Amino acid sequence: MSIQSRKERERAHREQLIVTAARELAEAEGWEAVTTRRLAEQVEYSQPVLYSHFKGKDAIVTAVALEGITEMAADLRAARLAASGPEAAVAALAAAYVTFAEERPALYDAMFSQRVDLPFATPEAPPALHAAFGEFAEAVRPYAHGDEPALLAETLWAALHGLVTLMRGGRIPREFHEHRLALLLARFTASP
Amino acid sequence: MSIQSRKERERAHREQLIVTAARELAEAEGWEAVTTRRLAEQVEYSQPVLYSHFKGKDAIVTAVALEGITEMAADLRAARLAASGPEAAVAALAAAYVTFAEERPALYDAMFSQRVDLPFATPEAPPALHAAFGEFAEAVRPYAHGDEPALLAETLWAALHGLVTLMRGGRIPREFHEHRLALLLARFTASP
DNA sequence: CCAGAAAAACTAGCAGCGCTAGGAACGAGG
DNA sequence: CCTCGTTCCTAGCGCTGCTAGTTTTTCTGG
Numbered sequence: 001m002s003i004q005s006r007k008e009r010e011r012a013h014r015e016q017l018i019v020t021a022a023r024e025l026a027e028a029e030g031w032e033a034v035t036t037r038r039l040a041e042q043v044e045y046s047q048p049v050l051y052s053h054f055k056g057k058d059a060i061v062t063a064v065a066l067e068g069i070t071e072m073a074a075d076l077r078a079a080r081l082a083a084s085g086p087e088a089a090v091a092a093l094a095a096a097y098v099t100f101a102e103e104r105p106a107l108y109d110a111m112f113s114q115r116v117d118l119p120f121a122t123p124e125a126p127p128a129l130h131a132a133f134g135e136f137a138e139a140v141r142p143y144a145h146g147d148e149p150a151l152l153a154e155t156l157w158a159a160l161h162g163l164v165t166l167m168r169g170g171r172i173p174r175e176f177h178e179h180r181l182a183l184l185l186a187r188f189t190a191s192p
Numbered sequence: 193m194s195i196q197s198r199k200e201r202e203r204a205h206r207e208q209l210i211v212t213a214a215r216e217l218a219e220a221e222g223w224e225a226v227t228t229r230r231l232a233e234q235v236e237y238s239q240p241v242l243y244s245h246f247k248g249k250d251a252i253v254t255a256v257a258l259e260g261i262t263e264m265a266a267d268l269r270a271a272r273l274a275a276s277g278p279e280a281a282v283a284a285l286a287a288a289y290v291t292f293a294e295e296r297p298a299l300y301d302a303m304f305s306q307r308v309d310l311p312f313a314t315p316e317a318p319p320a321l322h323a324a325f326g327e328f329a330e331a332v333r334p335y336a337h338g339d340e341p342a343l344l345a346e347t348l349w350a351a352l353h354g355l356v357t358l359m360r361g362g363r364i365p366r367e368f369h370e371h372r373l374a375l376l377l378a379r380f381t382a383s384p
Numbered sequence: 385c386c387a388g389a390a391a392a393a394c395t396a397g398c399a400g401c402g403c404t405a406g407g408a409a410c411g412a413g414g
Numbered sequence: 415c416c417t418c419g420t421t422c423c424t425a426g427c428g429c430t431g432c433t434a435g436t437t438t439t440t441c442t443g444g
Contacts, residue, residue, distance in 0.1 A: 007391095036431060046394050048433075057431065112363060113305075121365045147375055154364045155355070155372045162354025163347070171304060172346045173313045180347045183339055187379040228402060238423050240404070249402065 015053045017043050019063045026064065026106035031114065062116040066126060068107035072100050073132035080135050086142040087189050093139045094160055094185060098177075101164040112161060133157070143189050152188075159184055207245045209235050211255045218256065218298035223306065254308040258318060260299035264292050265324035272327050278334040279381050285331045286352055286377060290369075293356040304353060325349070335381050344380075351376055 021042040025034045036057060040047040054060050079096035083089035101108040110116065119125045136153035144152050163180060166172045172180075213234040217226045228249060232239040246252045271288035275281035293300040302308065311317045328345035336344050355372060358364045364372075 035429085037429090047431090048395095049393065051432070052392085112358070112361070115361070120363045148371075151368055151372055152375055154358075154368075155351075155375050158354035158358050158364065158372070159347075159351035159376070160354065161358055162350035162352065165357065166304070166346075166350050166353055169304070169307070171312045172350065176343055176346075179340075180343055180350070183344055183347050184351070187382065190379065190382055227400080229400085239402090240424095241422070243403070244421085 011053075014043065014045070014049075018050060018053060018060065019067065022060050023064045023067065023107065026110070027104065031061070031106060031109060058115070058117060061110050061114055062118055064107065065110040065114075065116050065118065066128070068104065068111045069126060069132060070128040071104075071107075072097075072111070073128045073135070075100055076132055076135040080139050086139075090139045090143070090156075090189055091185055093135060094156070094181060097157075097160050098164060098181065101168075105168065108164070113165065140188065156188055159188075203245075206235065206237070206241075210242060210245060210252065211259065214252050215256045215259065215299065218302070219296065223253070223298060223301060250307070250309060253302050253306055254310055256299065257302035257306075257308050257310065258320070260296065260303045261318060261324060262320040263296075263299075264289075264303070265320045265327070267292050268324055268327040272331050278331075282331045282335070282348075282381055283377055285327060286348070286373060289349075289352050290356060290373065293360075297360065300356070305357065332380065348380055351380075 018039065021039055022034055025038060025042065034057075036047050036050055039060070040050060043049075050060070054063070075096050076093055079092040080089045083092040118129075120129065133150075133153060136157055137149045140152045140156055141149040163172075163177070163184070167174050167177060210231065213231055214226055217230060217234065226249075228239050228242055231252070232242060235241075242252070246255070267288050268285055271284040272281050275284040310321075312321065325342075325345060328349055329341045332344045332348055333341040355364075355369070355376070359366050359369060
């Protein structure tokens with residue numbers, strides 16, 4: 001009994017090691033540098049061991065994405081709760097979102113750009129994702145004006161996502177980011 | 193003289209053949225199916241021939257992206273000009289944008305998601321890109337309310353891009369797309 | 385304490401990727 | 415007709431994600 005539980009503990013520990021290695025490698029050198037060989041070397045095991053923990057490389061990315069979602073949910077919640085009023089809350093949330101994406105680009109990619117096998121807009125989606133989305137929904141609720149807050153939340157989320165990804169891809173200049181963000185928020189928090 | 197010009201013509205023809213093959217293969221099976229080997233087979237030449245036309249695979253993707261930009265610019269212009277008023281113009285533009293992205297996903301990916309070596313937000317950017325962007329700027333001009341139309345255009349562009357990419361990645365449900373789009377446009381075309 | 389069974393991890397290899405070096409076949413000019 | 419320069423192809427390099435088969439380690443029962 002004890003032997004088996006020890007084995008399970010060790011296994012879980014190693015799995016976390018793999019996920020952490022993937023995340024750190026991705027953050028340091030980008031996802032294209034994350035290969036199964038380098039990952040195996042990092043955790044000091046042979047390649048096939050990875051496949052006894054994860055179905056494939058995509059599953060590892062998915063695990064990293066899940067960690068990211070959890071952390072982002074916490075960031076968003078903290079930002080919203082620290083704000084003094086409804087308008088400040090939306091602004092703080094948006095700023096926190098953008099900051100997260102800018103400071104943890106690889107994590108953000110795993111969550112929203114790479115192809116991962118995660119349920120998103122369904123009840124089966126990870127609780128952390130619901131939590132993060134809920135922060136958006138709560139923040140924009142005062143500005144829904146009769147519309148569904150969830151839909152407005154998705155729309156704001158998408159707008160921020162577009163700003164972030166186009167900026168990182170060099171499609172729009174980083175220079176006027178603050179101005180664009182202000183423009184966007186002004187339109188989302190305007191009176192009807 | 194004539195011989196050389198004939199050769200140049202044939203070369204240009206073959207180059208176009210490669211780009212078209214890449215585009216069709218990408219549209220049919222996605223960019224991950226576009227390999228240099230399949231491309232070479234499609235145009236009935238050996239692999240190294242591709243590299244006498246393009247520096248690498250990225251350059252081929254870039255060429256496809258350029259074609260896409262040109263076509264999108266035309267679509268956007270037509271949509272804007274056909275609209276009856278300022279608000280309808282913005283709506284028509286947004287609808288045309290989304291339609292383009294949905295109907296030509298591979299083309300759209302090459303333009304805005306894949307890493308291509310194209311100048312975007314600079315004067316050196318391709319004319320077609322300036323044209324497409326200009327359509328956005330013109331459409332939102334009546335709603336800038338003192339802000340720079342170019343910045344508002346970038347913001348609307350980004351918002352649409354976010355909606356499109358999140359929808360395609362399964363992050364937000366396609367189901368309520370029309371509603372979200374309406375929400376977004378209402379906020380962009382509201383009075384101050 | 386040791387032999388055999390079970391579990392775990394390794395070596396080696398497959399098929400495919402982008403890309404390139406070196407040699408063969410071709411057409412042009414003397 | 416022969417030589418030269420261009421054009422194109424064959425073959426191969428180093429890498430990728432992933433897996434079959436084997437060896438090593440670990441646990442169990444006598």
